[in-house]
Amino acid sequence: MSSERPDIDHSNFLKRLWRSFTIAPLVPEDDRERKRTVLNTLVLHLHPPTVPMATIRYTHTWGLGGMGLVLFLLLASTGLLLMFTYEPAPGQAYGSILKLKGHFLFGKFVRNIHHWSANAFIVVALLHMLRVFFTGGHREPRQFNWILGLCLLLFVLFSNFTGYLLPWDQMAYWAITIMTSMLAYIPLAGNWLQEILRGGGEIGPATLVNFYTLHTTLLPILFVIFMPWHFWRVRKAGGVVLPKAEGGAGEDNPERVHTIPYLVVKEFAVALTLIAAIFLLSIFVNAPLQEMANPGMSPNPAKAPWYFLGFQELLMHFHPLFAVFVIPVLTGILMILLPYFRYGSDGIGTWFISKRGRRMAVISAAAAMIFTPGAVILDEYLIDLQKWLPGLPPEISNGLVPFVMLLAVVTGYYFYLKRKYESTKAEITQAVFIFLLTSFIVLTIIGVWFRGEGMKLVWPGG
Ligand code: HEM
Incomplete structure (x- = not known):
């Protein structure tokens, strides 16, 4: 037997080894071409082959719609992972979250990504809605897509709301108790709705299963139907x-x-930046988790999730019939009708319509920043309509009367703007919208930071 080893061409061997690690050279040229065509076709299902250069400037859309899609994908993928360990039963839910945090590699990280993406989804969907509104993107021929967008916003809020209960900690249990007890004030259907959602009279095992099913099945299906529909309508409108x-x-x-x-x-740049920001946040800031839910001990103050605190603040000033039903329903109807008012075509595609529109927008935001805290303080310390109007049912003295007062303020403001600025319908609608929006943001801020024990007004940290 010869001791001689066969000749090995080392340089060739190393080349082949290197090639086995790098896939591209092993894929024949025509196969790569085919893959590229498949990818391009995928992109071109979503977008037309060419787009107006002016629409791809970052400052035109801020990429907010695309961010919504990225957040949905992050939520779906991390949600799927969470489903492997989460147990939707009051006895096990809290423990399964603790186990996820403590025992599974990257468990805490995955939960944090899910939590921060969910909160960012609300902010991004709201900012996207504002971008659309302030550039006139809701007006003809895009009215119907505005309605689809409103449905998506509802799904985003409801997904957050149903997910809130799942950790079954004190914060979750009591926030959902407050929120679902508000439903009872909806005329006629309130009690029925509350019982359906809770799966009975109290928050318990049936509620958790209901919320889990809505959160992990129905709402994701609705997203999967409505999101492509929304994108398709953008394309149909010519971008x-x-x-x-x-x-x-x-x-x-x-x-x-x-x-x-x-x-x-x-789009890739926006997506990667957003993912990096969510990952960084998830590395450094943990999703909250309080002690396990205790139905016998309510925390003080018991607050709704931050995105509903504006409505909870309304409850401090209006009878629940108005805070929970009349005002939200009227707001919803107005939002649906917004694109259908006859504005003419002025200002479409221009941020804030015109220079005058911009000035009116700034003034409206400033007016609401002064009016809203003022009204809250007056109502807290001075006004007591129930005492001042004895003999009237609280729905009237605490509901209809302050509501009519509010309507008078908004109508007065509308006519003031009309006279002072001789503005167009689009500019006035925008200004009133900004006034109401800023008021709601101020109410939310008061709810988050300025309400303490017993929901009394406090100075933050004081
Ligand atoms: C899940 C949430 C949402 C996602 C993923 C989403 C996604 C998108 C995308 C990708 C676009 C095109 C690019 C862009 O404007 O950034 C778009 C446009 C649009 N969206 Fe949304 N959207 C969402 C929620 C909303 C909401 C809440 C509204 C309003 C109530 C809305 C109304 C519209 C309208 C009217 C357009 C067309 C605007 C134009 O042509 O300038 N969308 N959306």
């Missing part, structure tokens, strides 16, 4: 609204660029 020069003189034939790579590269 997002086209930015116009100040004064409304838009271009008829805007310069167009290829979607691949110009738009796709920007």
Whole structure:
């Protein structure tokens, strides 16, 4: 037997080894071409082959709609992982979260990503809605897509709300107790709705199963139906609204660029930045978890989740019939009707419609920042309508009367703007919208930071 070893061409061997690690050279050229075509076709199902250059500027949409999609994907993937350990029963739910945090590799990290993405989803959906509104993206021919967007916003809020109960800690249990007890004030259907959602009279095992099913099955299915529908309507309208020069003189034939790579590269940049931000937040800040739910001991103050605290604050000033039903339903109807008012075509594609529109917007925000805390303080320490109007049922003295007062303020403001600025319908609608929106944001801030024990007004940290 020869002791000689066969000749090995080392350089060739190393080359082949290197190639086995790098897939690309092993894939034949035509196969790579096919893959590229498949990817491109996928992108081009969502986007047209070319888009107006002006619409892909970051400051036009801020990429907020795309961020919504990224957050949904993050939530779906981390939610799926959480389902492997979570147990939707009052005896086990809290323990399964503790186990997830303590025993599983990256368990806490996955939970944190899910928590922060869910909260970011609310903020991003709201900001996206504002971007659409302030650039006139809700107006003809995009009215129906605005309605689809409102449905998506409801799904985002309801997904957060149903997910809130699942850890079964004190915060979750009592927030959902407050929120579901508010439902009873809805005329006619209130008690029925409350019982359906709770799966009985009290928050218990049936409630947890109901919330878990809505959170992990029904709502994700609704997203999967409504999101592509929403995107398709954007495409059908010829893409997002086209930015116009100040004064409304838009271009008829805007310069167009290829979607691949110009738009796709920007979308990737936004997606990666967002994912990095969520990951960083999830590394350094843990999702909250209090002690296990104790139905016998309510925390003081017992607050709703932050995104509903504006409504909880309304409860401090209006009879629940108005705070829980009349005001939210009227707001919902107004939001649905917003794109259907006859505005003409002025200002579509221009942020805040015009220079005058911008000035009115700033003034409206400032007016609401002064009016709302003022009204809250007056109502807390001075006004006592129930005492001042004895003999009237509380629905009237504490509900209808302050509501009519509020309507008078908003109507007065509307006519003041009309006279002072001789503005268009679109500008006035925008200004009143900003006034109401800022008021609601101020109420939410008061609810989050300025309400303490017994829901009394306090100075934060004081
Ligand atoms: C899950 C939440 C949502 C997702 C994922 C989403 C996604 C998107 C995307 C990707 C676009 C096109 C690009 C962009 O504007 O950034 C878009 C446009 C639009 N969205 Fe949404 N959206 C959501 C919620 C909403 C909400 C809450 C509203 C309003 C109530 C809304 C109304 C619209 C309208 C009217 C357009 C067309 C705007 C235009 O042409 O300029 N969307 N959305």
